[in-house]
Amino acid sequence: MFNLVIGQYVPLDSVIHRMDPRSKLISVFMFVVIVFLANNWLTNVLLILFCLGGILTSKISPAFLFRGLRSILIIVLLTFFLNLFFTGGGPLLLHIGWVRIYQNGLIQSIFITNRILVIIVMTTLLTLTTSPMEITDGMETLLNPLKKIKVPVHEFALMMAISLRFIPTLLEETEKIIKAQAARGSDFTSGSLKSRMKAIVPLLVPLFVSAFKRAEDLAMAMEARGYHGDFGRTRLHKLVWKRRDTLLLLTMGLLTVALILARL
């Protein structure tokens, strides 16, 4: 029931998997920004090609990736049609009832949909190829300078790591409780809105109880193993910046230049 691909990590062995999380984070961040440089066919095709290249090098099955994207299809379609119906300009292509579709509207909605899609594909690719721990480690190191102005970077990173770590656990727990209540005749999937809302209570209460209990156990276990915050803490897995990471950033730089040159 939880076949959301976004945020899942698929442990494979590819160049992208082996890259330093810092270079990947910077690249995805850059990508999300430079996507907005694309404003014509050439630049949009360039973005798509870049995405496809990323997917191919990651060794992740494209079918798996796209099947996971189905869950956000509704948002993408909504954006597409909103732009299609409400953007004017250019010759009128279609006129049925109150619906008027103009050429500029059509082009605009294709571009915007493409923008959303490539952003989602790239960020999903980041989480598919980088374990949650690596992502938080990378973030923490990247944000380290902020410690100078007393931002609790380590604490934020720890909070994030814990939340990411417990998403699958809580999903599993949710599934188990849904099943346990379904076995007692509770129905989450049919009936009126009101009865469905009521069916949520037997799910939420046990979930909260167990989440609090887990948090307590975790705090205890961390203290028992001598956790004392950031100060004087060493790392088991040191992040190593390699040549491929520099290469990735250079590629991103090239893409940026290409986009600027190709845009109108």
Next chain:
Amino acid sequence: MDITFHNVTHVYHPKTPFERTALDRINLRIRSGSFTSIIGHTGSGKSTLVQHINGLLRPTSGLITAGDLKIQAQKKKQDLKPLRRKIGLVFQYPEHQLFEETVIKDVCFGPMNFGVPSAEATKRAEECLSLVGLPSQFWHQSPFDLSGGQMRRVAIAGVLAVNPEVVILDEPTAGLDPSGRKEILNLFKKLHQEMNLTIIMVTHNMGDAATLSDEVVVMDSGRLVMSGTPEQIFSRDRELRKIGLDVPETMLFLDSLTDKFDQPRMTPVFSLKGTADRIAGLMNGGAADV
């Protein structure tokens, strides 16, 4: 209500990198009124198997019948309530499913979901709480104020209150202290004998499987490898060890005893009294099998 499995296969996360076959062409028949134990290593598919019986999981292919109800692979929605009314499932650590303000309300949750009127549900809840041995002073307390063992009994009462014909137990004694374990197992033994409930129990304890059940099913990596009476199953100790299982302690004890005295191995015996009889026979110099 007889339960049968015909060529049941279940694949988790099909067509993803996480694809895993949890059940592989299972054929099985569980007789009405029997006490069946399912044993197997962790991850052998025991829990997946039992969740098919009341339709919490659907097979990827194959067919399960429970009485005249059928469960098979299909996309179309099927009303599973009649099935779940007759087949109760007590999950592992069932105390995690409690949510109501009071114990009695929580036990009433099941029956009321199946349309039993409130007064009748309360009556059933009281009966079931007495049956599981929870003193009435706790009935109007919050379930979260009870001890772990008491919470488990409330959860079990919550399943029994629906009046199922078949009760599935997924490791019902995990995490309980020895006396709690014994009480829970005795409860199900009593329910099986006196109320003729069909009981299906998933367990890691070979002794429990041997002493309580009249049918034992052995699972290994999603396959059903053996099924038969406890005597039949536990006399195949070499095969059991090969898949990481063992025989009950009484047999381990007798085997090491007969080895010490250079006597031939004995046929399986599971109860402490039976073991004592065998030892007495051995000491009196007679044949080991009395």
